[in-house]
Amino acid sequence: MSTIATTKPTPQERFQSLAAEWKQRVRNMSNTAPMAMLRPYQRIIGMGHVALPFILEELERDPDQWFWAQLAFARPTNCRELFCCLGRKTGTGQFQH
Numbered sequence: 314m315s316t317i318a319t320t321k322p323t324p325q326e327r328f329q330s331l332a333a334e335w336k337q338r339v340r341n342m343s344n345t346a347p348m349a350m351l352r353p354y355q356r357i358i359g360m361g362h363v364a365l366p367f368i369l370e371e372l373e374r375d376p377d378q379w380f381w382a383q384l385a386f387a388r389p390t391n392c393r394e395l396f397c398c399l400g401r402k403t404g405t406g407q408f409q410h
């Protein structure tokens with residue numbers, strides 16, 4: 314009996330595969346809530362904090378709707394902390410609310 318060796322994808326490969334599938338499915342969507350509920354997006358969130366560096370790389374390369382995933386990982390306790398986690402500052406260095 315022959316056995317086929319399979320390799321488990323790395324977290325980065327898994328993220329890239331899920332992100333590509335998600336982007337394909339949201340191509341014609343404009344409402345972010347249903348976008349975030351799609352299975353590939355939820356699986357990215359399910360990857361936990363290991364996905365966060367890949368999301369940040371993706372945001373640098375191609376800004377997209379990663380707000381809900383960032384929020385899931387950041388778990389901010391208030392608006393000020395949320396803006397800090399997402400890096401949204403004004404030109405003066407003050408946090409926007």
